[in-house]
């Protein structure tokens with residue numbers, strides 16, 4: 001008896017381990033190709049061709065970029081705090097990847113008669129976990145910025161911190177409104193709800209989605225909210241002093257963050273792995289899971305494209321405009337959205 | 351106030367109305383513009399494979415001309431060096447010895463003739479100054495190199511290929527501009 005219990009646990013651990021490895025490498029791979037995509041999108045929007053020399057259509061470009069970063073000289077400034085200086089990028093990378101644990105990448109699949117869930121951890125407070133880790137992400141930037149002992153870096157770090165605080169509020173409040181509609185914090189439940197019967201949440205929460213989207217841009221430090229970096233006023237902001245692969249980590253973390261934010265938005269508002277107009281319950285579970293993964297990836301890529309599209313369209317905000325937008329517009333709007341949603345839920349369900 | 355050019359445009363400084371203050375419509379407008387450019391034809395030339403054609407007045411690398419019999423035109427008068435605003439040209443003159451008539455057209459010739467391509471601003475004044483029709487700016491531009499000294503082009507680099515011994519290279523170097531027969 002004892003033995004079989006242990007055996008099942010071993011299989012569970014093994015399957016989770018495999019899933020973690022797959023998800024981490026998938027995030028890294030997608031982040032890698034997001035850099036390529038970014039350059040291509042930028043080029044196309046500016047009537048250029050973009051990288052097209054390394055391999056056919058330049059698809060080996062990310063490898064070349066990575067290799068280049070590895071071969072660059074590693075400089076740790078004398079006047080910096082060495083331990084924190086190294087810790088900064090590691091933390092940024094760690095928190096970026098950690099978020100992927102609670103996202104349901106698809107429904108379960110059947111292998112050897114076992115039903116394997118395609119979610120690393122179905123925590124019932126999944127969304128709180130994401131918010132928690134997301135706000136940890138700024139520590140990577142702040143620690144790196146402070147440890148560099150450079151005015152520009154410090155400015156970048158301060159900006160990042162205050163920006164994240166300001167926009168996390170609006171993001172959280174817009175999420176509360178969503179919570180009222182779904183009634184669950186677990187991401188899996190949300191997807192199931194949107195899959196069966198309900199429409200996608202974006203139909204119920206268009207304003208909430210808009211606020212969430214804007215805040216997601218701010219949380220990822222993407223243009224028009226890339227003030228922590230602001231290369232033309234802060235010469236790179238928090239990563240001014242960084243070189244070689246540590247710089248690579250920071251840049252990479254940004255792309256992973258973008259990937260994860262896209263996944264979160266797709267899950268919360270666009271039905272996650274729900275393939276539109278297909279009833280998954282009639283299909284075989286493995287095929288349904290595959291379809292689900294394809295659907296989710298499609299949505300994520302759509303969001304990543306949106307991130308890039310906005311970046312190459314809109315110029316950066318001024319800092320006071322950023323704060324004005326966050327505190328004077330988004331938070332009241334989110335509050336209003338929350339109240340309106342609450343009233344509507346009360347009216348329709350009671 | 352009278353406008354200086356007919357391109358002047360009155361700026362609308364009236365306060366923004368509600369629609370404009372929403373910002374989002376303007377952002378969507380901008381995004382539609384970038385999206386349109388996304389699908390536009392790209393203007394880039396894929397350089398090494400694809401070369402753009404230059405206009406006939408393009409001023410590229412210099413060539414030192416020969417006449418139809420393959421003799422060097424330059425007589426080392428130094429007028430090009432005097433005309434050069436960048437002081438990129440230097441030369442040493444030598445006297446033509448009997449028996450060298452098939453090499454040099456004039457009695458005096460340039461034994462050494464150098465142009466520093468890093469100094470040259472490709473203004474074409476040397477071409478204008480030359481009384482002997484000996485120097486031309488061609489349609490090719492300077493190739494990149496790893497060392498500065500490679501950019502000091504010697505006479506060997508500048509001389510046009512021999513029109514009789516290497517007629518094809520000569521034609522290619524000539525392009526469609528230098529016509530040695532036009533003037534004497």
Ligand code: SF4
Pocket residue numbers: 430433434435436437438439465469470471472473474475476477
């Ligand atoms: S092109 Fe102008 S700058 Fe160049 S060598 Fe001739 S005169 Fe001098």
Ligand code: SF4
Pocket residue numbers: 423424425426427428429430431441460479480481482483484485
């Ligand atoms: S190139 Fe022309 S101007 Fe210059 S030295 Fe020779 S003959 Fe004189």
